[in-house]
Amino acid sequence: MSKIKCQCGHENPFGTVLCEQCGRPQTDEARESKLIDMRYEGSARRSQTYKRSIVDKIWNFFSSVKVGINIIIAVLVTSAIGTIFPQKLFVPATTEADIFAYYEKHYGFAGTLYYKLGFYDMYNSWWFIILIGMLGTSIIIASVDRVIPLYKSLKKQRTKRHTSFLKKQRIYAEGVVADSNSSFDKAEEKLKELRYNVKIEEGALLAEKGRFSRWGPYVNHTGLIIFLFAVLLRTLPGFYVDETVWLREGETRAIPGAPGYYLKNNDFIIETYSKEEDAAFGQAIDRVGTIVKNFQSDVTLFKDPEGGLPGQSEQMEFVKDYSITVNNPLNFDGFNVYQMDYRLNELKSMTFQLMEKTTDKSFGEFTVDLLNPERLYELNEGAIVELLEFYPDFDGVEDGEPVTKSPIPNNPAFIFNMVTTAKPEGEKSFVAIRQTLETNVNDYEVKFVSAETRDITGLVVRKDKTLYLLLLGGIIFMIGVAQGSYWNHRRIWIQKGDGNELVLAGHTNKNWFSLKKELDKVKLYADLPQYEDRQETKFDDDGKKGDKS
Amino acid sequence: MQLASLSGNLLYFSFVAYLVATLFFGGAVKGAKTQESYKNNRWRKIAISITIIGFITHLGYFITRWIASAHAPVSNMFEFITAFAMMVVGAFILLFFLYRTPSLGLFALPLAVVMIGYASMFPRELTPLIPALQTHWLTIHVITAAMGEAILAISAVAGLVFLLKNIDLTKRSKQRFWLESVMFTLILVVGFILSSSTFAIMGYEAKFTYINKNEQTAQIVYNYPPLFGMNEYESLTPDKMTPLAEMPPIVNAKTLTTFVWSVATGIVLYLLLRLILRRPIAALFQPFAKKANSEVMDEIGYRSVLIGFPVFTLGALVFAMIWAHEAWSRFWGWDPKEVWALITWLFYAAYLHLRLSRGWEGEKSAWLAVIGFIIIMFNLIAVNLIIAGLHSYA
Ligand code: HEM
Numbered sequence: 001m002s003k004i005k006c007q008c009g010h011e012n013p014f015g016t017v018l019c020e021q022c023g024r025p026q027t028d029e030a031r032e033s034k035l036i037d038m039r040y041e042g043s044a045r046r047s048q049t050y051k052r053s054i055v056d057k058i059w060n061f062f063s064s065v066k067v068g069i070n071i072i073i074a075v076l077v078t079s080a081i082g083t084i085f086p087q088k089l090f091v092p093a094t095t096e097a098d099i100f101a102y103y104e105k106h107y108g109f110a111g112t113l114y115y116k117l118g119f120y121d122m123y124n125s126w127w128f129i130i131l132i133g134m135l136g137t138s139i140i141i142a143s144v145d146r147v148i149p150l151y152k153s154l155k156k157q158r159t160k161r162h163t164s165f166l167k168k169q170r171i172y173a174e175g176v177v178a179d180s181n182s183s184f185d186k187a188e189e190k191l192k193e194l195r196y197n198v199k200i201e202e203g204a205l206l207a208e209k210g211r212f213s214r215w216g217p218y219v220n221h222t223g224l225i226i227f228l229f230a231v232l233l234r235t236l237p238g239f240y241v242d243e244t245v246w247l248r249e250g251e252t253r254a255i256p257g258a259p260g261y262y263l264k265n266n267d268f269i270i271e272t273y274s275k276e277e278d279a280a281f282g283q284a285i286d287r288v289g290t291i292v293k294n295f296q297s298d299v300t301l302f303k304d305p306e307g308g309l310p311g312q313s314e315q316m317e318f319v320k321d322y323s324i325t326v327n328n329p330l331n332f333d334g335f336n337v338y339q340m341d342y343r344l345n346e347l348k349s350m351t352f353q354l355m356e357k358t359t360d361k362s363f364g365e366f367t368v369d370l371l372n373p374e375r376l377y378e379l380n381e382g383a384i385v386e387l388l389e390f391y392p393d394f395d396g397v398e399d400g401e402p403v404t405k406s407p408i409p410n411n412p413a414f415i416f417n418m419v420t421t422a423k424p425e426g427e428k429s430f431v432a433i434r435q436t437l438e439t440n441v442n443d444y445e446v447k448f449v450s451a452e453t454r455d456i457t458g459l460v461v462r463k464d465k466t467l468y469l470l471l472l473g474g475i476i477f478m479i480g481v482a483q484g485s486y487w488n489h490r491r492i493w494i495q496k497g498d499g500n501e502l503v504l505a506g507h508t509n510k511n512w513f514s515l516k517k518e519l520d521k522v523k524l525y526a527d528l529p530q531y532e533d534r535q536e537t538k539f540d541d542d543g544k545k546g547d548k549s
Numbered sequence: 550m551q552l553a554s555l556s557g558n559l560l561y562f563s564f565v566a567y568l569v570a571t572l573f574f575g576g577a578v579k580g581a582k583t584q585e586s587y588k589n590n591r592w593r594k595i596a597i598s599i600t601i602i603g604f605i606t607h608l609g610y611f612i613t614r615w616i617a618s619a620h621a622p623v624s625n626m627f628e629f630i631t632a633f634a635m636m637v638v639g640a641f642i643l644l645f646f647l648y649r650t651p652s653l654g655l656f657a658l659p660l661a662v663v664m665i666g667y668a669s670m671f672p673r674e675l676t677p678l679i680p681a682l683q684t685h686w687l688t689i690h691v692i693t694a695a696m697g698e699a700i701l702a703i704s705a706v707a708g709l710v711f712l713l714k715n716i717d718l719t720k721r722s723k724q725r726f727w728l729e730s731v732m733f734t735l736i737l738v739v740g741f742i743l744s745s746s747t748f749a750i751m752g753y754e755a756k757f758t759y760i761n762k763n764e765q766t767a768q769i770v771y772n773y774p775p776l777f778g779m780n781e782y783e784s785l786t787p788d789k790m791t792p793l794a795e796m797p798p799i800v801n802a803k804t805l806t807t808f809v810w811s812v813a814t815g816i817v818l819y820l821l822l823r824l825i826l827r828r829p830i831a832a833l834f835q836p837f838a839k840k841a842n843s844e845v846m847d848e849i850g851y852r853s854v855l856i857g858f859p860v861f862t863l864g865a866l867v868f869a870m871i872w873a874h875e876a877w878s879r880f881w882g883w884d885p886k887e888v889w890a891l892i893t894w895l896f897y898a899a900y901l902h903l904r905l906s907r908g909w910e911g912e913k914s915a916w917l918a919v920i921g922f923i924i925i926m927f928n929l930i931a932v933n934l935i936i937a938g939l940h941s942y943a
Binding site: 039065066068069072073075076079080082083087089106107123242273278280281283284285287288291292293294295325326327328329336338339340460462467470474477478481482485486510511512513 | 553617618619648672674675676677679680681683684686762799845848851852855856858859862863866867870874875876877878879880882883885888889891892895896898899902903905906932
């Protein structure tokens, strides 16, 4: 496509609306309109210029702000629908059938529909992900479409503009003043005082400030893209670790997802507010009941020795002691370990004694460690108790055999063989909480003495390599929005005409009130013609619209 | 405890100051004959002075309560909404000094008054922080987010003034209907405050046991005559009213009861007003908006979104993510509260982009600003009390 040559001699790229240098309108439309569209300085944007091929069409689609807004609204609406009922994530069920049943049971027909339409997992659904993808594409294309031509034309703009350019500005003035030279000089002085960048060329003045704010939207969009890119990265394997580990008090385990590291739970603590110590909150404690003050796991971190074989836990090296609380995760080597959950009072061990039933004579006590039970317990006078079977989570008898629900000692049951000198072949006994079963009537019994419990802490292990990228995206976004919102790009043109005539025009990308306030100051000092804001009376033509007061 | 009661008195003082300042702003708007005197009169100076005094005592409330409870007073509904009201006044003062228009004050201050009234319906005692809230990020996140929302709220106030001024209320139209709906909603809030404080003054209490969603027995106290009963409720106070209907376990019948009482009171109030006034409620306020300059209102509406949007982003998204990362190990979890912050953010992003295209200034923008505020309020009230209430069945 050929270049457009302006009357001023400058060659503009095809599609230019206003000459990059002098501002003369280049299209019929621009020549005829009363006010020109200054948004992108009338520069040649690809989307406004090429409209034929498929690539052009896709480009134009995504570069349209209208389309962009529609995508934003679509994300907004789908997000909102996702909050009508709890998402799958918050539903206490794991299998699809159970999840479906949950929605049906709690929300009836609406719940069934919600499930069937896939809204119960909105934020992982393919259409939501596609929408986000379109949002990203749109941001990139729309920005590239605009930023390059905008940059070029702002760079090439000349101080002296053609009057047809000035005449079509929203703020405009022309008129004869007492002494145009003195007004011109004084205006320069005042504008500099107001921190404008002033350039002068052949009786023409351009005062400009805050041009960098024009880059704000592009900076913030870059931030958004970096953020979205980081989110995309997280879906790749290896970029982030998310594991759960349950640690009993006193227990040491390898940290899942962090090879070579081990964590020991020394103590798990729950504290609640008390009226004595926290007197100010007495009323609230009375009203609500218990309020938790602290969840804390006191842990010790170990690691494999340098150069040592992995997994040899006897040789672990001490790294540090730490108290993990809800807002203070343990940090090491890029990993974070969070306090997430707990269980109180899991059975740790049970102590029994062996007794002769008739005499109540005791052969002494023995303690069964419920996680690592030993097989044999030697007691006084040569008596031995043998642990034949152990059911940590006893759940009744199936097909004549006792069964266990899980390996967690919630409801331990035992089959003991009691051997004494009097009964060397032994007597068998089934012992569970509050029950003892014997196949034959025994002379001896194992009697429960006491139990020891301990707490378990639920920790989450995270490592997220994208975190810094996310943060970077956020920071760039913030810089960009601040740049575009708290500064404005203001320009004032003043040109000398014949005799003592002066022409003045002003433009800002936003916040016209401040521009006008500044212009008023300049005018007061320098005696300039009164400007007019050609959009001022857009809304108010008072009197016409029914004021009944 | 003395500090706590001083704090309460300071808040009470601010409440009264805002009411008085509203009257003076009314005088400033009404008394003005021309644009010039509208801009510069004694009433206006007195009005803004009283507003600033009220704001300072409000700040005093905030600081003394902070000292008394040893954490930033933004940890429950009462504290958050009163802090939000304070920031709305702060944002108003900021925009007042940029544009010096009393019409804005005439509508912004009553908003703050209603908010303080609304907040006072929630438990007001000092509450300790649960572990997840014990971090400076809570303070930083909530205060910044509330500041952003308050500045955005001013945009809605400017929008409302614009609409009141520019919508013809003598003819039937969609605009008139929706404007009246906004007024109606405000009256519903007043209905809630009225009904709730009436029963509170009467000391009404009805106690029940019921079976909750997890099939456990729980207790609940109603402060309104129970229209709806909880799942398998049994009354512990048989002399009080028996519920008219029993609700399934997923519905919080107490919230529903409060809601229905408030709406009913609001409707009665609205109908009474209509009967007395014999015209739309909006028409009552219209004369106060008539002196406003639509250009200025449009500009304030846009400017406050421009100022508020970055602050909101920083507080409600960036700081929120940092805190969520510290406390819950993930920066984002699609929790309804988070999603609604995102929705608010997307909405204002759409607003800013719409302002880039021609034809969206003026009335359309004003409507958007009002809708934006409704979204903010929805997140504050409905998400906390209804949606989140479904999960955490308290
Ligand atoms: C959530 C997503 C988005 C956010 C938060 C966002 C944010 C912003 C902000 C704050 C501005 C500055 C507005 C102003 O100063 O008045 C802006 C401008 C803009 N945005 Fe976006 N944007 C998003 C998505 C998009 C999309 C999808 C498009 C695609 C068309 C787009 C195109 C533009 C354009 C063309 C501008 C104006 C640039 C200029 O004036 O030079 N944005 N955006």
